[in-house]
Amino acid sequence: MNIDRRSGCPINLSLEVFGDRWSLIILRDMIFGGRRHFRELLNFSLEGIASNILADRLKRLMALGLLTKADDPSHKQKAIYSLTEMAITLVPIMAQLGAWGRVWLPVTEELSIRAELLEKGGPPLWEQFMDELRHEHLGAPSRTPPGTPTVRQQLRAAYEAVVERKAEELRLIKTEA
Amino acid sequence: MNIDRRSGCPINLSLEVFGDRWSLIILRDMIFGGRRHFRELLNFSLEGIASNILADRLKRLMALGLLTKADDPSHKQKAIYSLTEMAITLVPIMAQLGAWGRVWLPVTEELSIRAELLEKGGPPLWEQFMDELRHEHLGAPSRTPPGTPTVRQQLRAAYEAVVERKAEELRLIKTEA
DNA sequence: CAATCCGATTGCATTTTGCAATCAGTTGCA
DNA sequence: TGCAACTGATTGCAAAATGCAATCGGATTG
Numbered sequence: 433m434n435i436d437r438r439s440g441c442p443i444n445l446s447l448e449v450f451g452d453r454w455s456l457i458i459l460r461d462m463i464f465g466g467r468r469h470f471r472e473l474l475n476f477s478l479e480g481i482a483s484n485i486l487a488d489r490l491k492r493l494m495a496l497g498l499l500t501k502a503d504d505p506s507h508k509q510k511a512i513y514s515l516t517e518m519a520i521t522l523v524p525i526m527a528q529l530g531a532w533g534r535v536w537l538p539v540t541e542e543l544s545i546r547a548e549l550l551e552k553g554g555p556p557l558w559e560q561f562m563d564e565l566r567h568e569h570l571g572a573p574s575r576t577p578p579g580t581p582t583v584r585q586q587l588r589a590a591y592e593a594v595v596e597r598k599a600e601e602l603r604l605i606k607t608e609a
Numbered sequence: 610m611n612i613d614r615r616s617g618c619p620i621n622l623s624l625e626v627f628g629d630r631w632s633l634i635i636l637r638d639m640i641f642g643g644r645r646h647f648r649e650l651l652n653f654s655l656e657g658i659a660s661n662i663l664a665d666r667l668k669r670l671m672a673l674g675l676l677t678k679a680d681d682p683s684h685k686q687k688a689i690y691s692l693t694e695m696a697i698t699l700v701p702i703m704a705q706l707g708a709w710g711r712v713w714l715p716v717t718e719e720l721s722i723r724a725e726l727l728e729k730g731g732p733p734l735w736e737q738f739m740d741e742l743r744h745e746h747l748g749a750p751s752r753t754p755p756g757t758p759t760v761r762q763q764l765r766a767a768y769e770a771v772v773e774r775k776a777e778e779l780r781l782i783k784t785e786a
Numbered sequence: 787c788a789a790t791c792c793g794a795t796t797g798c799a800t801t802t803t804g805c806a807a808t809c810a811g812t813t814g815c816a
Numbered sequence: 817t818g819c820a821a822c823t824g825a826t827t828g829c830a831a832a833a834t835g836c837a838a839t840c841g842g843a844t845t846g
Contacts (some may be wrong), residue, residue, distance in 0.1 A: 438656040440717025442710030442724040443637050443703060449714070453628050453803085460620050470824050479615040482804055487825055497713075509812050509823040518713050525705045526620060532702055533619030536674075536695050537626070540617025547619040630834085647793050659835055664794050686792040686843050 449496055454481055454489050459498065459519055460526065463565065464546055464587055465595070468512045469504070476595050478543075493519075514569040523558050523565075527551065542594050546587050557583060626673055631658055631666050636675065636696055637703065640742065641723055641764055642772070645689050646681070653772050655720075670696075691746040700735050700742075704728065719771050723764050734760060 438444055450456040457479055461467045467476065470490070474483055490513065493499040498519040504510035530547030533539055539547075550557065561583040566572035576582060615621055627633040634656055638644045644653065647667070651660055667690065670676040675696040681687035707724030710716055716724075727734065738760040743749035753759060 441720040442707040442716045445714040446706045446710040528702045529623045530619040533623040537622040543618040
């Protein structure tokens with residue numbers, strides 16, 4: 433995962449950022465799953481990332497300017513990862529990727545609820561969601577009127593159940609062994 | 610490059626299709642550069658793909674349903690590769706990827722002309738371009754009125770000069786050695 | 787008939803990945 | 817106080833993917 437430049441083409445450079453099997457998965461879990469800690473990303477990843485790869489990618493994404501890291505005041509050893517504006521603006525790409533996958537790939541219905549919501553909401557919904565992310569990760573003022581259901585809430589509801597089930601499975605396997 | 614499924618999440622499945630360093634580069638050169646032959650992809654790739662990797666990826670993209678291969682009537686040994694509808698609908702993703710890269714990455718101005726055009730044209734332009742691709746690769750009837758400049762022509766003009774320069778460089782290095 | 791072009795394939799060194807075990811420091815609870 | 821559980825990682829090692837150069841047999845061109 434070296435950061436060399438093969439060419440100055442925008443698509444190529446984008447690929448050099450997340451043209452690997454894990455970077456975008458991590459960003460997906462942070463953006464849509466609300467993960468902020470190492471252990472959350474490790475244990476609640478549907479795809480089961482290895483801890484060394486996760487550590488490496490977090491470091492790399494920080495070097496590239498997509499993430500920042502800060503101490504969690506509640507725990508001296510905890511680190512809290514935040515999305516930068518650079519990462520937040522990946523939302524439209526994620527939405528397109530999800531929409532394409534939903535059409536052409538053997539997606540699980542449960543897991544494509546998020547992609548469906550993003551697709552139906554279109555760019556206005558993406559913008560609202562990005563604002564919410566800016567509020568959570570960059571401390572920007574919230575533009576959502578109080579009482580309004582956030583995009584985040586809508587996105588997570590169904591998904592969390594699946595992820596939780598998966599995490600439970602993994603815990604069982606671990607205790608059996 | 611095995612085709613296993615880590616999860617049924619649309620974003621994950623999409624990543625398993627082109628979450629590597631080369632698949633999307635090849636598709637980019639076919640979609641925007643009009644490459645149809647092995648040698649074209651090999652010698653006119655800005656990034657310099659190796660022939661074994663190219664062969665492997667073409668095979669893989671065919672297995673995944675993104676490309677088809679046919680004999681070129683003009684030459685018994687030539688194979689002509691075509692985009693499927695599945696690949697053509699990647700245009701919006703490519704456009705988003707290019708737009709994002711243009712904002713956040715150190716793109717070369719020359720090489721970002723394409724991304725800029727796609728961005729300015731927006732979804733209507735993407736649609737027109739996709740129709741042109743369907744015409745060229747799937748034999749669909751052309752919807753573009755005769756005499757109208759195609760998106761393809763606009764996209765290629767500036768880019769080809771850069772690629773040609775690069776190919777010339779490579780030829781020089783080869784003859785020197 | 788020789789040089790060149792065609793889509794690949796082979797062999798080999800290097801890099802990346804996946805997996806399990808482990809680390810030292812921190813915290814919660816009895 | 818003591819100890820288990822949890823924190824973000826790191827290490828060692830085998831397997832897989834990649835990059836590179838050389839090469840293949842057949843087809844075409846001059």
